[in-house]
Amino acid sequence: MPNKEDILTEWFARQSQAPKSRFPIGIGDDMAQVRLGGDESVLITTDMLLDGTHFDLSTATMERVGIKAMNCSLSDCAAMATIPVCAVVAVALPKGFGSAKLKRLHKGLVKAGRKFDCPLIGGDITAWTDKSSRFAVNVTMLSRPAPGIEPVRRNGAKVGDLICVTGTLGGSLRRKHLSFTPRVHEALTIATAAKIHAMMDITDGLSTDLNRMCKQSDVGAVLDARWIPLSSDAKRTAHPLASALHDGEDFELLFALHSRDFSRIRDLPGIRISCVGIFTEGKYLNIRGIDGRIRRLKPGGYDHL
């Protein structure tokens, strides 16, 4: 089944009238890029997080929600191998929400931002007038290109490139989705060590996000089931491999690079990197199973719509 969100995103991208000279990267990547005067440019990402969809206020603390909201945007900065600059936040409050909870949210936002020198510089507070609408928080973040590193897009994977991921995958909903580390430093280290052809963060599951990278790069892919790094939480599920392939919110990096460059990044200190497959001709995802047989892999990740 086609991903509804992707169909809409592609439609919006086709409608775009933003001139490429001023906006080199637009709809469909992890961040959009805005060229300013001189050589300066800034990147921007906006993310809406909803109670019941991205977190559950009946179990998660407001501080934790603030941390997650900020970290999701920081992960977008990482996905482009850019340096976070600052964030603005808007909230929609249920009736009678109270300022104490908002201050705890603020604490989480600031704490997460501070780790990456990314202060909160503005915001907007609004409240629902009906009785049943739930809490929403929207973070918009700016980043800037690292010196000498062009922002890494999703559309540059080439046939023969290796498919790589950081960390381990799957089972994020058990714990990690509220407490992950955005891979900002890892992305900059990797992009400094080797030429990265394409990169994104894994938010909706490896299969869905790899499919996006393939479509945008006009290539296919073969994953190898034996190489996919399973998280300890994925291993506790009934289907660890399916969990690693399809669960959302890993917030790890997925990237493409030439096979000869793998040695440059394989042993970077403190960064776990796995080669999980190879980009191919064609337009389909395939996976080599534990049994060695190659099968078609349908993207099975999270569809927001």
Added chain:
Amino acid sequence: MPNKEDILTEWFARQSQAPKSRFPIGIGDDMAQVRLGGDESVLITTDMLLDGTHFDLSTATMERVGIKAMNCSLSDCAAMATIPVCAVVAVALPKGFGSAKLKRLHKGLVKAGRKFDCPLIGGDITAWTDKSSRFAVNVTMLSRPAPGIEPVRRNGAKVGDLICVTGTLGGSLRRKHLSFTPRVHEALTIATAAKIHAMMDITDGLSTDLNRMCKQSDVGAVLDARWIPLSSDAKRTAHPLASALHDGEDFELLFALHSRDFSRIRDLPGIRISCVGIFTEGKYLNIRGIDGRIRRLKPGGYDHL
């Protein structure tokens, strides 16, 4: 009664750890300013608009909502006398919302942006999982300083300055709040013609927003009831003056300038400007009534919380 939103905003501003050297304007103004390399800087504003609070989807079209969402942010650009650059949009969709409505929203957003050369360059689509949460749209906009004009803040009004407004005030909820013209061109024209000490857009009612400007500038104010420009919709209400003083969503400019400069802006072609009072010593708002008597004026505008 103190404005809860203001109390919270002041609290957030006090917590801010954003260094002034990189972020000259932070929480509490219409936009925050981010200094980049060289002389470049960019300003940012984020606004959450909610069904039931800022519009009513049972009567407003999605296109109209898109126009309003974009125009609210454009009005923030105007409030600082800056030039809009681009916008990103995030939406929270009720269950079963459908893509056709989203495309109509998009049409409105793009249409409003196009008038000010401000394209939509990115976004995020999310959906509620519960049955009752309503539609929300968040617009984040970037702007840049106009050549030779520093972004105009709220905190520069001086004792003796004139209090000026564009257009007419009051009764916006009848029609104008969905169809106003953001005063982007007017703001730039005014700030080019004369030195503007402080400026903001009137979103929560003249009395409330003037009170904010006074507090931030550490001055008081006396309005003159006879000088306040009543909109035709305000005139149709039972209390036209109260409507002009306290109704929200005028989206006109409120600004302060030296009295000797008023002649520079009074007759700018196509821009209606009214002097509605004077900034004074002290910290209170007063109003000279139709009867000539001066009374204390309590801010009576819209409080979001």
